[in-house]
Amino acid sequence: MQAVAHNPKIAKKVGIPASTAAEYVQSNVGKKAYSKLPEAKAADGGLYANIHAKRQRIAEGSHEKMRKPGSEGAPTAGAFRESAKTAKMAKGGVSLAVGRGEKMPVERGAGLTQKGREKYNRETGSELKAPQPEGGKRRDSFCARMGAVAEKSEKGSRSRASMKRWNCPGW
Secondary structure: OHHHHHOHHHHHHHOOOHHHHHHHHHHOOOOOOOOOOOOOOOOOOOHHHHHHHHHHHHHOOOOOOOOOOOOOOOOOHHHHHHHHHHHHHHOOOOOOOOOOOOEOOHHHOOOEOHHHHHHHHHHHOOOOOOOOOOOOHHHHHHHHHHHHHHHHOOOOOHHHHHHHHOOOOOO
16 A cells, blocks of 8 residues: 555556555554465464464454364465474574484585485475586575685684585685
């Protein structure tokens, strides 16, 4: 609505007068918006935060009702799985260790092993791929991102070892 209130072209395109949109925006200043879509994430924490907030509103007398599992608009099993992944990452992420064979020691070039990448992908839904030391866009991107980190780190660090493993120029 703010876009409609501040841009006459958008107001004309959607068919809402800019003055009406401005009035709506002004009436909602300072109010917290709650989405009715279960997949939508509030700025304050996601699915579980939305559920908690709704329970608080109900306790305060809002006359809302919690949806039954499986009903239209209720969070799906997939939404809960995705939310659990996000919550796990907020608590420090996936636990990977050299001793379990999930990370390579610094002497061997640091980085994740195939076993470590599979564990990370499984627990986070990511799609990590193996290093690309022979060259290409992924290597160039990695070297550009990690270059500043490796320069600031001390000799023998994991970041410097990974730069060598990826065959980054100058390492």
